[in-house]
Amino acid sequence: MIEFNVLVVDDEDDFREVTTKRLTKRGLKVWDAAGGAKALEVIEETRIDVVLLDVKMPGMDGIETLRHIRSLKPLIEVVLLTGHASVDSGIEGMKLGAFDYLMKPIELEPLLEKLMDAYEKKRLREQKIEMAQMKKHMSMPS
Amino acid sequence: MERMRKYYLAIIRRLLITFFCLSVVPIFSFAWIMKGTVEETNVIKLEKLAQATIDHNAQLISAFLREKQELLQLLVSLNQEGAFFDQKQVEKMFLAISGNGDIVDLLVVDADGDQQSYVGPYRTLVAGKSYQDAAWFTETMLSGMHVSHMFSGYRNVPHFVVAVTDPLKSFVLRATINSSIFNSLLHSAQLGPKSDAFIVNRAGEFQTPSLLQRTKLNETEKLLLSFNLRNETVITANEVYATRWLINDHWLLILKADIGDSLDFYLQIRNRVILIVAVIIVLSLAGATYTSIALARRLEKADKEHAANSMQYAHVEKMATIGRLAAGIAHEINNPLQMITSQAGWIAELLPDEDPAQVRNFDEYRKSVEQIRHHVKRAGTITHRLLGFSRKISTENDRVQINDLVEETLSFVQKEAENNNITIIKNYADNLPPTLTDGPQVQQVLLNLLNNALDAVGQRGEVALRTSLCAGNRLCIECGDNGPGIRPEDLKRIFDPFFTTKETDKGTGLGLYISYNIVKKLGGTITAENKQGGGALFTVKLPVVTLNQQG
Numbered sequence: 001m002i003e004f005n006v007l008v009v010d011d012e013d014d015f016r017e018v019t020t021k022r023l024t025k026r027g028l029k030v031w032d033a034a035g036g037a038k039a040l041e042v043i044e045e046t047r048i049d050v051v052l053l054d055v056k057m058p059g060m061d062g063i064e065t066l067r068h069i070r071s072l073k074p075l076i077e078v079v080l081l082t083g084h085a086s087v088d089s090g091i092e093g094m095k096l097g098a099f100d101y102l103m104k105p106i107e108l109e110p111l112l113e114k115l116m117d118a119y120e121k122k123r124l125r126e127q128k129i130e131m132a133q134m135k136k137h138m139s140m141p142s
Numbered sequence: 143m144e145r146m147r148k149y150y151l152a153i154i155r156r157l158l159i160t161f162f163c164l165s166v167v168p169i170f171s172f173a174w175i176m177k178g179t180v181e182e183t184n185v186i187k188l189e190k191l192a193q194a195t196i197d198h199n200a201q202l203i204s205a206f207l208r209e210k211q212e213l214l215q216l217l218v219s220l221n222q223e224g225a226f227f228d229q230k231q232v233e234k235m236f237l238a239i240s241g242n243g244d245i246v247d248l249l250v251v252d253a254d255g256d257q258q259s260y261v262g263p264y265r266t267l268v269a270g271k272s273y274q275d276a277a278w279f280t281e282t283m284l285s286g287m288h289v290s291h292m293f294s295g296y297r298n299v300p301h302f303v304v305a306v307t308d309p310l311k312s313f314v315l316r317a318t319i320n321s322s323i324f325n326s327l328l329h330s331a332q333l334g335p336k337s338d339a340f341i342v343n344r345a346g347e348f349q350t351p352s353l354l355q356r357t358k359l360n361e362t363e364k365l366l367l368s369f370n371l372r373n374e375t376v377i378t379a380n381e382v383y384a385t386r387w388l389i390n391d392h393w394l395l396i397l398k399a400d401i402g403d404s405l406d407f408y409l410q411i412r413n414r415v416i417l418i419v420a421v422i423i424v425l426s427l428a429g430a431t432y433t434s435i436a437l438a439r440r441l442e443k444a445d446k447e448h449a450a451n452s453m454q455y456a457h458v459e460k461m462a463t464i465g466r467l468a469a470g471i472a473h474e475i476n477n478p479l480q481m482i483t484s485q486a487g488w489i490a491e492l493l494p495d496e497d498p499a500q501v502r503n504f505d506e507y508r509k510s511v512e513q514i515r516h517h518v519k520r521a522g523t524i525t526h527r528l529l530g531f532s533r534k535i536s537t538e539n540d541r542v543q544i545n546d547l548v549e550e551t552l553s554f555v556q557k558e559a560e561n562n563n564i565t566i567i568k569n570y571a572d573n574l575p576p577t578l579t580d581g582p583q584v585q586q587v588l589l590n591l592l593n594n595a596l597d598a599v600g601q602r603g604e605v606a607l608r609t610s611l612c613a614g615n616r617l618c619i620e621c622g623d624n625g626p627g628i629r630p631e632d633l634k635r636i637f638d639p640f641f642t643t644k645e646t647d648k649g650t651g652l653g654l655y656i657s658y659n660i661v662k663k664l665g666g667t668i669t670a671e672n673k674q675g676g677g678a679l680f681t682v683k684l685p686v687v688t689l690n691q692q693g
Contacts (some may be wrong), residue, residue, distance in 0.1 A: 013478065018484045025491060056473075083476035105479035105522045107515070108487045 004119045005047060008032045009039040009065065010054040010081070019052070022108055028115075036060030040068050048076055050118045052111075055082040055089050055101075063093060070097050075126065077118035081106070146406050146442075154438045161430030166423050173419045177412060184408045185382065189375050190401050191333060192384040196397040199331045199339070203324060207304070207389050213239050214306040214315050222404035226250045226313050230261045236261035239317075246301055255279055262318065273314075282307050282314045289389055292321055292341075292349040300325075300350070324350045329547060334403025341393045342367065347391055367394060452488040461637065463660065468639050472525040479518050479525070486514040526650050528639060542581045542686050544617050544684075545570045545608055551588040552607065555596060562601050577617060578687040583660045587668070590653040591621040591680050596680060597644065598625030615686050616666070622679040627672040666677040 006028050010016050016032045023030045031046060033039035039058055042048065051069060055062035066078055080093045080101035090101035099118040102111060153168040217235050218226075225231040227250065236248045247262020254274045255274025262268075273279040282288040282305040290303040324341065331339035332353050339351035346359050346367055359367070362378055366385050376383040485656040492512045498504040552566065559566055595605045604624045614617040628636060635641045637658040642651035654670075666684035673679045 012481070014481055015477075015484060018481075018488050022484070022488055022491060031413075083473045083480065103522075103526060104476040105483045105518055107483060107519075 002119065003027055003029065004049040004115065005029045005031070006115060007039060007042055007046075007048045007051045009034075009036070009051060009057075009062075011035060011057045012054075023112070023115075026108075026112060034063070036065035036068070039065055040072065043069060043073055043076065048073075049122055050115050051076060051078045052115065053078050053080055054097075055080050055093065063096065066093055066096050066098055075122060076123045079114050079118050131141075136142065150438045150442055153441065154434045157434035157437060158249060158430050161433060162427060165426035165430065167427075169419055169422050173415050176415055180411050181410050184404055185377060185401060188333070188382050188404045189377065189384075189399060191607055192375060192382050192397050192399045195331050195333065195339075196384040196386050196395060199327060200388060200395050202327055203341070203388055203395065207289065207321070210244070210304050210317065210319055211289075211306065211544055213347060214304060214317055218306055218308045219314055223308060223310075226315060227252070227258045229261075232259040233261050239673070244319055244323060246299075246320050249316040249318075251279060251314045251316065253283070253314075258313065278303060278305055278316070279314060282316075283311055286311075288390055291343045291345075291347065302349075321350065328353065331397055333397075333399040336400035336403050338398040339396070341388065341395050343393055344391070362400075363396060366396065372565055404545070419526070440500050441532075457634075459647070465659065468528050472528045475521070476525050483515055483518040483522075486511050486518070490515070524650060524652070527656060540578065540581050541576045542579050542584065543576050544584075544619060547581055548588060548607055548609060549594065550621065551585050554589060555592050558596060559605070562599075562603075564596060564599055564602065564603045567604060567606040569606065571610045574609060574611055575686050575688075577684060579664050579684060580660075580687065581628055583664065584682075584684070587657040587682060588619065590657045591682070594680075595621055595623040595625070595678070596651065599623045600625070611686075612683065616683045617686060619682040619684070620679060621682075622673060622677060624675075624677040627676055628670060628678050633670060633672075635670070 003077075006023055008019050008023070008030060009032070010019075011034055013034070016034070020032050022028045031042050031048065033042050035057060039051065041049070041055070053062045053065060057065075060068075062080060062082070066080070069076055069078055074097075077099040078093075078097070080090060080098045081104060082089060082101060083104040093101055099121060100114055102114060131142050151318050217239065219230070220282065221235065225235075232248060232250055236245070239245055240248075247260065247264065249257065249262070249268065250259040251273050252258050255272050255276070257268055257271050257273065260268050267581065278288045278290055286302070286307050286309075288305040290305075291302050292302045300321045302321055303316050303318050305314050307314045328339040328341070328350055336354070338352055338354050338356070340352045340360065342363075343349055346364060348357070353574040362381070362383060364381060366376060374384075376385075380401055382399045382401060384399075386395045387393070389393055429546070444643045490508070493504070493508055493511070496504065500642075501507070548570070549568075552568075556566075592605070596603075599605060606620070608618075608620040608622070609619045610620075629643075632643065637654050638651075639655040640651035641655075658668055661682055661684070664684060665687075666682060668680065671679050671681075
């Protein structure tokens with residue numbers, strides 16, 4: 001099992017709790033945040049790979065939080081989770097650069113799969129960046 | 143309905159009255175004024191004519207009388223006094239003046255009133271008669287001249303006498319004058335069949351017979367006589383009177399013209415005006431009726447359209463409200479469903495850690511958790527469908543040939559139809575243009591309709607599919623069946639979510655609701671109706687979208 005860092009952002013404590021427990025059991029490192037502001041704090045402090053973000057939250061909502069995450073840490077992949085009717089908010093999220101979005105209720109397996117896909121994407125991109133940087137260093141006359 | 147009919151009738155009535163008044167009242171007033179003017183003109187004309195006629199006649203009569211007086215005076219002045227007492231000489235004079243037969247006889251009376259000479263038809267009657275006390279004699283002796291009133295005399299011929307005396311008043315010369323000449327004169331003064339012309343004396347006695355054979359004066363004529371009017375005309379309701387005094391106010395010439403007689407010209411004009419007015423009234427009545435009815439019809443049509451639009455609008459509103467409501471509920475349910483499935487999943491994950499030997503009902507727990515997860519999934523499916531959720535996020539619009547799409551969809555249900563001996567009648571139009579739309583979504587709609595149709599007809603039924611290009615460049619897909627049709631009260635609710643007529647566990651009541659939303663999203667319409675011959679008919683209309691039109 002690949003190990004990566006996940007941040008679960010949801011205003012429902014029960015959901016955060018059980019999701020954290022289950023993802024941890026699957027071998028991921030899981031942080032959690034009850035709201036957008038808290039999530040941004042965690043991102044600043046910790047190296048997070050993938051964020052599981054609830055779209056509908058009181059205060060700073062998912063879309064707003066997503067915007068901030070994209071500007072703070074563009075490499076972090078975000079998977080939106082919504083109980084909301086409109087596909088529109090999902091589409092909007094994707095336009096803003098979310099990896100994908102999922103509809104509640106969702107089983108753990110597909111969720112985990114999605115998170116792993118997101119991480120894989122992030123990893124590949126980081127690899128590319130690394131390669132590019134390496135090339136840059138190597139081509140530089142020292 | 144009755145109330146509306148009355149309302150429109152009231153509108154027609156009101157319009158009719160307004161139009162009618164607007165057209166008829168001016169015409170009527172115009173005609174009325176016209177009538178008055180013509181009437182007045184007529185009276186004025188008549189008055190002028192009466193004046194002219196009476197002037198003419200008065201002149202003639204005066205001239206006639208004056209001539210007779212002057213004639214006698216001439217005789218008196220030309221002859222010696224003695225000649226008048228000589229029968230022979232008087233006969234000569236008579237012959238000289240009675241040329242045209244106006245003068246009936248000639249009488250000479252001496253100053254004592256005794257008859258001296260006479261020439262005329264009544265010689266024996268007047269012989270030796272004394273006129274000393276006769277009014278005419280005394281008056282002549284006093285004023286030198288006398289004109290009598292008319293009288294019939296012995297022969298029953300109207301005549302009057304003119305008497306003069308010589309300056310010394312030694313004798314009186316009297317001539318009896320046949321006045322029938324006046325009658326013919328006055329005949330020419332008759333202005334119409336009901337008009338009259340005659341002479342009366344101050345006492346109101348007819349001096350010439352009334353042309354209308356009247357023997358008495360009417361009130362107006364009596365008034366005219368007593369008022370002593372000069373050269374004036376009096377106009378009453380029906381007549382125009384003109385009067386002239388003759389021979390020192392001795393006689394009054396009265397000319398009466400009947401207004402009615404002169405009305406011929408006026409009546410002609412009046413009849414023409416009445417005819418024109420009648421024609422205009424009829425025309426405007428017809429025009430007003432036509433316009434009113436046409437306007438009311440228009441109004442009725444507009445009202446109906448408005449009502450239909452309102453109803454349609456209300457329906458759209460209702461569907462939108464239901465949609466919002468359903469979405470809200472689904473969302474609220476999705477969160478607890480997530481919790482249930484997460485917790486159940488957690489149990490399922492922890493269960494393998496337990497020692498099955500120590501947990502007595504281990505398998506039951508596992509099974510129970512599976513059941514929970516299964517049913518959450520079921521509930522989730524419903525909420526997702528309710529939300530119109532589609533995994534396919536960006537609706538990629540493909541070039542779709544509707545006929546192919548229908549045919550393809552049909553292949554999904556071909557087997558089921560065959561099993562139930564259901565005939566599928568296809569009627570595709572060849573010339574359908576391809577359109578850019580979401581094929582799979584349209585297919586889902588068609589599948590819903592087909593499934594409903596197959597359920598409705600049961601065994602050995604008929605389902606008809608028809609495609610065509612209908613008004614407004616829209617693609618029409620009709621799906622009809624010969625099943626029991628839709629109950630009228632259900633027609634309104636057929637697209638509502640959870641509305642189903644199928645058995646409890648067979649239908650969710652979401653198929654048509656979802657179809658409705660899909661078609662709406664694709665810019666089309668879906669309608670349900672009952673066919674005339676029985677069975678339901680669903681019509682989906684989709685816009686033809688070409689590459690250029692796509693936003």
